[in-house]
Structure formats: C-alpha cells, structure tokens
Amino acid sequence: MANHSIVIASGKGGVGKTSLAVNLAIALAQAGKKTVLLDADVAMASVGIMLGIERAPISLHNVLMGEVDVRDAVYDGPNGLKYVPSGLSLERIKKVEYEKMKAAVETLADANEFVIIDSPPGLGPDAMAAIKAGHELVLVVTPEPASLADALKIKSIAEKNNLKILGVVSNFVTRDKSEIKRQDLETLLGLKILAEIPDDFEARRSAAMQVPAITRVPASAYSRAILQVANAMPGVEVQIVEVKTRKENFFSKFAKALGSMFKKKK
Numbered sequence: 001m002a003n004h005s006i007v008i009a010s011g012k013g014g015v016g017k018t019s020l021a022v023n024l025a026i027a028l029a030q031a032g033k034k035t036v037l038l039d040a041d042v043a044m045a046s047v048g049i050m051l052g053i054e055r056a057p058i059s060l061h062n063v064l065m066g067e068v069d070v071r072d073a074v075y076d077g078p079n080g081l082k083y084v085p086s087g088l089s090l091e092r093i094k095k096v097e098y099e100k101m102k103a104a105v106e107t108l109a110d111a112n113e114f115v116i117i118d119s120p121p122g123l124g125p126d127a128m129a130a131i132k133a134g135h136e137l138v139l140v141v142t143p144e145p146a147s148l149a150d151a152l153k154i155k156s157i158a159e160k161n162n163l164k165i166l167g168v169v170s171n172f173v174t175r176d177k178s179e180i181k182r183q184d185l186e187t188l189l190g191l192k193i194l195a196e197i198p199d200d201f202e203a204r205r206s207a208a209m210q211v212p213a214i215t216r217v218p219a220s221a222y223s224r225a226i227l228q229v230a231n232a233m234p235g236v237e238v239q240i241v242e243v244k245t246r247k248e249n250f251f252s253k254f255a256k257a258l259g260s261m262f263k264k265k266k
C-alpha cells in the first residue's frame with residue numbers, strides 16, 4: 001500500500017489549518033480511504049474540540065513522553081475516521097520529546113492509507129517536529145502578503161526535509177480587489193493552488209457548534225471547497241455535487257414566473 005502522511009502546515013496561525021485538517025480527514029474517510037487524523041498541535045489541541053469529542057484519557061502527550069504506543073491513543077471519530085488527540089495539560093508539554101513524533105506517524109502510516117497531520121503554526125520545535133514527521137505537505141495561506149512571507153519559510157523547510165509539497169490551499173477567499181489573485185499566488189509561491197476556500201460563515205458556525213462543516217452542511221461553499229482539496233489528494237476521486245445558490249434559485253423562479261405570465265396572455 002502506498003500510504004500518505006500529509007502535514008497541513010502554515011507559517012501564520014489562524015489561517016484555517018485545523019478546520020481544513022478535520023474536514024479533509026472526514027472527507028477522505030467518507031470516500032472510503034482508511035484515514036487517521038493526528039493532532040500534532042501539542043500546545044493548542046483543538047482537533048478534539050472541533051470534533052466535539054470529550055477529553056481523551058490517553059493522548060499524543062503520552063506517546064511523546066514514551067508512556068504508550070501511538071496505537072493505544074487512536075480513537076473512533078465520525079464517518080469511520082480515526083483520530084489521535086493531543087492532551088490539554090500545559091505542565092506535561094514541557095516533558096514532551098518531539099523526536100518521537102516521526103516514529104508515531106510511521107506507525108500510523110503502516111495501518112492507514114492517509115495520515116492527516118494538523119500542525120502548530122510557526123517554526124518552533126513543535127511545528128518542526130510535525131513537518132519533519134510527514135512525507136507530504138499541504139501549505140495553507142490566506143491571500144495576503146503577510147501570510148505569503150511565512151508560507152515561503154515553510155516551503156523552504158519542507159524542501160530541505162525532502163517532503164513532497166502537494167500544493168497550496170488558499171483560505172478565507174473573498175474575491176475582494178485587494179486580495180492576491182490565484183495566478184499571482186501560484187507565481188509568488190512557485191506552487192500549485194489545489195483549491196480556494198471561500199470565507200464562509202458556515203465554517204465559523206461549525207467550529208462554534210463543534211460539528212464539522214463537511215457533515216453538518218455538506219452543500220455549503222466551504223464543504224464543497226474541502227472536497228476539491230480531497231480530490232487533489234493522491235488516488236482520491238470524490239463527486240462534488242453542484243448546488244444552486246440562492247441567487248440562481250431566485251432568478252430561475254423569476255424566469256419561470258415571467259414565462260407563465262406570457263403563457264397566460266396568449
């Protein structure tokens with residue numbers, strides 16, 4: 001089995017990595033791929049919160065402290081997805097041995113087609129460990145200059161560590177004039193854009209409700225963009241159902257009404 005361990009990385013925080021990692025992992029599981037989601041953001045541990053799952057007794061913290069095998073920290077998530085949570089104890093983080101991350105990911109990759117790794121932002125030891133643990137990387141950016149400078153640093157680190165960069169996901173896209181355009185992003189980063197995810201209140205609402213968008217609102221613009229990312233993953237093909245926007249519905253109803261008015265006149 002050609003297994004994939006894909007780090008979801010960014011320079012800047014708050015660009016939507018955890019949301020992408022959680023929803024992408026569920027999309028892959030829904031597509032029938034054996035998938036495990038690893039919460040490698042050891043300090044923030046937000047995967048469990050986004051999934052709406054209670055604090056787990058055994059977490060990646062125990063694995064990184066050499067107390068348990070990573071297989072003992074795997075839990076059942078939604079839609080057949082498995083996940084490895086991080087713990088929330090700040091005291092214990094100090095004792096974590098980040099070098100153990102790579103071996104943990106390799107163990108997970110032996111038993112799964114996809115290991116999706118949610119990484120911390122920045123270039124600290126936690127972020128470096130997450131990046132070095134994967135074989136492939138998806139770079140998350142927002143279409144603005146500050147995000148790009150940081151993204152280029154991550155790109156260079158990924159290349160130095162021989163990760164295959166699958167491409168870029170541009171998140172919080174609004175199509176405002178001030179935004180960096182898709183083509184320019186590709187040129188500036190020297191990487192392919194896998195998908196543009198719109199700024200969608202459904203993503204924010206899903207995080208607040210602790211139910212991932214892909215299951216709560218599968219027809220939302222956010223969820224459909226997630227499926228585009230899933231389709232860009234090696235060996236994955238999912239159907240993206242076209243949905244009519246409210247505007248189209250309004251206009252088609254309007255056109256029908258006009259049509260019937262003319263018929264009556266005949």
Ligand SMILES: Nc1ncnc2c1ncn2[C@@H]1O[C@H](COP(=O)(O)OP(=O)(O)O)[C@@H](O)[C@H]1O
Binds near residue numbers: 013014016173200
């Ligand atoms: N496309 C989007 N549209 C609207 N809100 C989003 C989008 N992507 C993420 N969010 C929201 O932004 C916040 C930060 O996202 P998160 O995934 O935690 O980012 P990161 O892991 O990079 O820090 C969350 O509240 C999330 O719901």
Ligand SMILES: [Mg+2]
Binds near residue numbers: 017018044046119
């Ligand atoms: Mg995060």
